[in-house]
Amino acid sequence: MTPQRLHCLIFTGFILFYFFGGETNQAQNTDNKEKALLGEWLKEGSAGLALTGTVPLSKGDEEQQWAAGMEVFSRSCAGCHQQSGEGLAGSFPPLAGHIGEILSSKKAKDYLIEVVLFGVEGPIQVGNQRYNGMMPGWGKVFDDRQIADVLNYVVNRWGDKDKFPSNRAYISPEDVRKKRLKPMTAHDVWASRPQELAVKSSAKEGMDLKALIKGYDQSHPAKGKYAQYWEPIPMERYWNPKTFYHPPQAIKGEFGRADCISCHKTVTPGVVHAWENSSHGRIDSLRKLSEKDPKAYKKKELAEIEQQLHSAGILKKTELLQEVSCIDCHGAIGAQKIRHDVDLHMPDRVTCGSCHVRQFAESESEREQKWPNNEWPQGHPSHAVDWEANVNLAAWAAMPQRAVAQGCDMCHYQQNRCDGCHTRHAFSVAEARNPLSCATCHNGVDHNEFENYMLSKHGTVFQTQGKNWNFDVPLKDAIAKGGYTAPTCASCHFEYHGEYSHNLVRKVRWAFNPTPEIAQGIKEKHPWYQKRKEDWIATCSACHSPRFAGDWLDTADQAIFEGLQVQQEAKKVIEDLYKDGLLVGQKTNRPAPPPPEKDAPGAFFQLFWAKGNNPSHVERVYANMWEHDMIQHYKGVMHANPGGFTYSAGWGVLLERYTEIMDENTRLRSGSSHYSEENDSSPKTFSKMKWLIGVVSSSVGAVMLSSGFISRIIGKRKK
Numbered sequence: 001m002t003p004q005r006l007h008c009l010i011f012t013g014f015i016l017f018y019f020f021g022g023e024t025n026q027a028q029n030t031d032n033k034e035k036a037l038l039g040e041w042l043k044e045g046s047a048g049l050a051l052t053g054t055v056p057l058s059k060g061d062e063e064q065q066w067a068a069g070m071e072v073f074s075r076s077c078a079g080c081h082q083q084s085g086e087g088l089a090g091s092f093p094p095l096a097g098h099i100g101e102i103l104s105s106k107k108a109k110d111y112l113i114e115v116v117l118f119g120v121e122g123p124i125q126v127g128n129q130r131y132n133g134m135m136p137g138w139g140k141v142f143d144d145r146q147i148a149d150v151l152n153y154v155v156n157r158w159g160d161k162d163k164f165p166s167n168r169a170y171i172s173p174e175d176v177r178k179k180r181l182k183p184m185t186a187h188d189v190w191a192s193r194p195q196e197l198a199v200k201s202s203a204k205e206g207m208d209l210k211a212l213i214k215g216y217d218q219s220h221p222a223k224g225k226y227a228q229y230w231e232p233i234p235m236e237r238y239w240n241p242k243t244f245y246h247p248p249q250a251i252k253g254e255f256g257r258a259d260c261i262s263c264h265k266t267v268t269p270g271v272v273h274a275w276e277n278s279s280h281g282r283i284d285s286l287r288k289l290s291e292k293d294p295k296a297y298k299k300k301e302l303a304e305i306e307q308q309l310h311s312a313g314i315l316k317k318t319e320l321l322q323e324v325s326c327i328d329c330h331g332a333i334g335a336q337k338i339r340h341d342v343d344l345h346m347p348d349r350v351t352c353g354s355c356h357v358r359q360f361a362e363s364e365s366e367r368e369q370k371w372p373n374n375e376w377p378q379g380h381p382s383h384a385v386d387w388e389a390n391v392n393l394a395a396w397a398a399m400p401q402r403a404v405a406q407g408c409d410m411c412h413y414q415q416n417r418c419d420g421c422h423t424r425h426a427f428s429v430a431e432a433r434n435p436l437s438c439a440t441c442h443n444g445v446d447h448n449e450f451e452n453y454m455l456s457k458h459g460t461v462f463q464t465q466g467k468n469w470n471f472d473v474p475l476k477d478a479i480a481k482g483g484y485t486a487p488t489c490a491s492c493h494f495e496y497h498g499e500y501s502h503n504l505v506r507k508v509r510w511a512f513n514p515t516p517e518i519a520q521g522i523k524e525k526h527p528w529y530q531k532r533k534e535d536w537i538a539t540c541s542a543c544h545s546p547r548f549a550g551d552w553l554d555t556a557d558q559a560i561f562e563g564l565q566v567q568q569e570a571k572k573v574i575e576d577l578y579k580d581g582l583l584v585g586q587k588t589n590r591p592a593p594p595p596p597e598k599d600a601p602g603a604f605f606q607l608f609w610a611k612g613n614n615p616s617h618v619e620r621v622y623a624n625m626w627e628h629d630m631i632q633h634y635k636g637v638m639h640a641n642p643g644g645f646t647y648s649a650g651w652g653v654l655l656e657r658y659t660e661i662m663d664e665n666t667r668l669r670s671g672s673s674h675y676s677e678e679n680d681s682s683p684k685t686f687s688k689m690k691w692l693i694g695v696v697s698s699s700v701g702a703v704m705l706s707s708g709f710i711s712r713i714i715g716k717r718k719k
Contacts, residue, residue: 065149065152065153065169068145068146068149068153069149069151069152069153069154070153072142072146072149072150072153073150073153073154076142076150077154080092080135081093081094081095082094084096085154085157087126088541091131091498091541092131093124093126093129095154095158097158098126098158099155099158099159100158100159101126101197102194103155103159104196105194105195105196106194107194108194109171109175110179110192111189111192111193111194112151112154112171113147113151113171113175113176113179114184114189114192115135115189116137116138116139116147116150117176117179117180117184118137118183118184118186118188118189119135119136119186119189120135120190120193121134121135121187121189121190122186122187122190122193123498123499124190124193129497130497130498130499131497131498134480135186136186137186139180144173144174144176144180145173147176148169148171148172148175148176151171152169152171155170155171207357207358207361209312209354209357212353212360212361212364215364216349216353217350219367220242220387221388221391221392222240222242222243222391223243224388224390224391224392225391225392226391226394226397226398227391229397229398229594229595229596230397230399230405231402232244232402233402233403233406236406237346238346239387239406239409239410239416240387240409240413241346241347241416242348242350242416245346247342247343247344247345248340249341251340251341252340252341253340253341254337254338254339254340255338256336257325257326257327257337260325260327260330261326271425272425275326275425278425278427279298280324280427281323281324281325283321283322283323283324284322286299287299287302294470294477294481294482295473304357305321305355305356306320306321308354308355308357309321309333309334309355312333314333324355330346330347331343331344333354333355347417347419348416349363349415349417349418352417352418359502362501363384363502363503364384366379366382366383366503366504367379367382367384369382369505369506371528372521372528373517373521375511375517375521380511381508381511382504382505383414383415384415386411386413386414387409387413387415387416388415389412390408390412393604394596394597394598395597395603395605395608395609396408396608397596397597398593398595398596398597398605398609399594399608399609404608411441420440420441421438423437430471430472432490433471433475433488433490434466434471434488435454435462435466435488435489435490438450438490445624445627445628445629445632446513446627446628447512447631447635448632448635448636448644448649449489449635449639450489451641451644452632452635452636452640452645453639453641455641455643456639456640456641457640458486458487458639459486459641461486462488465485469482469483469484469485470482470483474500475490475500476498476500479542486543487542487543492539496535496539497538506532506535507532507535508532509529509532509533509536510522510560510638512631513627513630513631514560514563514564514630514631514634516568519560519561519564522557523561536549536553537549537550537553540552552640555637556638559633559637559645560633560634562651563630563633563634563650563651563654564630566654567625567626567630567654569658570622570625570661571602571622571626573661573662574601574602574619574622574661575602577601577618577668577669578601583601583616583619583668584616584617584618585612585613586613586616589612590612591611591612592614593605593609593611593614594609597609601622602615602619604623604627606619606620606623607620607623607627617664618660618661618665618668621657621660621661622661624657625654625657625658625661629649629650629653629654629657630654632644632645632649632650633649633650633651633653633654636649
């Protein structure tokens with residue numbers, strides 16, 4: 001055998017051992033781990049937990065039961081609860097640490113069997129974490145022995161072993177058989193959950209109506225900190241009725257409940273028609289809803305409202321709410337008469353919140369958000385402070401074109417009113433859940449969430465299949481009962497670890513627009529940012545694997561980092577041009593912006609105001625870059641719209657602006673005495689070569705010019 005052939009055989013043998021022997025060793029290691037776990041379990045004598053009348057198991061029976069239970073768990077339960085029993089935060093509750101809590105209750109055995117047989121649906125709490133999903137029942141999949149085996153495996157692996165004598169089966173097939181004879185729904189199982197395990201109610205937290213109203217009134221900015229610089233136009237009485245609305249004086253006198261409807265049927269029939277078909281106009285119909293009706297949950301909400309009105313003394317203790325009419329919202333709740341020219345008002349958050357206290361408390365809780373390093377002010381950005389963000393913006397207050405400025409008000413009034421989502425006068429919850437409801441405000445170059453959603457795969461599914469979805473069902477039932485086959489704006493942003501509320505900022509990470517400060521926190525894996533990343537992974541895990549969700553968030557973050565790098569480089573160029581006085585017209589034709597705004601290169605005000613050479617072209621290019629293109633890049637990648645964050649609105653446009661800024665920088669600096677090699681994109685050696693070539697060329701040219709000139713002079717003299 002030649003040395004070459006020997007070497008070839010040795011190499012082939014090594015490869016075969018590496019690939020196939022390694023797998024054998026890995027499988028053997030796995031078997032050894034399971035045997036070690038089994039041995040530890042048997043050694044500690046924790047196989048069975050006390051059950052009156054059960055027969056002690058032999059060691060062989062214990063081992064067989066453990067193996068059978070482990071096999072069922074690995075095949076059917078580990079996908080959600082994980083092989084380690086740790087579950088998935090926000091999506092699937094853990095068994096480790098929770099089984100012991102269940103076993104401490106008197107109804108533990110019954111409850112455990114019922115959960116596996118029939119499933120469970122409803123909010124549960126493990127530690128401080130809440131879950132609100134649905135576990136399917138396995139009674140039609142596994143027989144009594146299999147269910148007993150898997151329960152004994154779970155109980156003995158993650159239960160509190162010290163509380164139970166060993167060597168006994170905790171649950172027998174006979175126990176399972178008896179429970180199977182009395183079928184239950186998954187909701188019934190949740191309702192029978194031991195009281196010791198009840199969700200710690202947060203329904204009362206922050207729901208003191210008087211305190212809510214007081215906090216709302218005290219924090220409302222009215223005209224804002226720049227009040228002296230602007231005056232409202234008439235239209236703004238509707239965007240901020242708390243500050244600007246006053247009753248019309250054309251109609252005077254006192255009018256009752258019936259008068260409002262009879263008059264407005266003629267004056268504004270569309271309003272009355274919408275009200276008549278709303279829940280407000282048909283209170284009694286809610287009480288008649290079947291439990292199978294997707295809107296049946298409204299009966300519970302109606303009971304909450306009536307309880308609130310009882311507490312406020314508006315309804316007598318046994319009195320039911322008959323209607324919510326014009327006078328209740330535009331006058332006073334429960335009033336029978338009002339003076340039209342004195343008492344009439346435009347409803348605001350407080351008006352709606354006086355009945356819908358829970359929703360009011362949830363939306364106001366957005367103010368509590370605090371950024372770890374003051375990257376944004378407390379509560380920002382959120383609907384709860386969007387009017388404040390509007391009137392406290394110098395560029396908005398400075399604009400002399402108030403009819404244009406109120407275009408901002410038309411979206412920035414959610415702090416003031418609720419009908420931005422629940423449109424007058426139907427106030428439909430189903431409408432508010434539809435992505436189309438978000439489109440009015442969440443569109444355009446600096447907040448183009450709607451376009452990015454609609455052009456993502458999620459939005460494509462909504463556009464093709466959404467007509468079959470039932471938007472009447474609560475968000476928590478969107479998939480199971482509403483038929484959703486993709487997420488909507490509301491199902492993602494209202495959700496937080498299985499709960500749905502009007503606080504939409506508990507998962508905010510990048511805020512309204514990316515900044516280097518936020519990027520730093522995300523890169524450094526600051527706990528505040530990491531927690532919110534995990535919160536989003538939990539949300540996405542309702543449809544995707546946690547690994548996929550994590551990978552996409554990492555990809556999106558990296559894409560945003562890269563966009564920020566381009567934007568920040570362009571920013572320095574613009575700031576240096578301004579500092580060096582090189583912007584077009586900077587020294588001759590640059591009017592200052594109207595107060596309270598102050599001049600700055602590429603600033604926000606330059607998108608809404610222009611005079612002379614303020615802004616100059618290159619500044620406007622940069623303002624578009626950071627306020628429009630960078631945000632579109634960010635929103636595109638976060639909403640998974642590939643064209644949006646690559647070509648049409650994001651990265652491609654960022655580079656286009658960057659190129660234009662760099663060209664303009666070269667042009668403006670080419671004739672400047674301030675120009676230095678540090679600002680030149682060429683290497684220093686190349687700059688020196690250009691200088692040397694220029695000197696040599698000039699010298700040669702001068703010599704040639706001199707020689708030719710002299711020759712012509714000599715020639716003329718000879719002639």
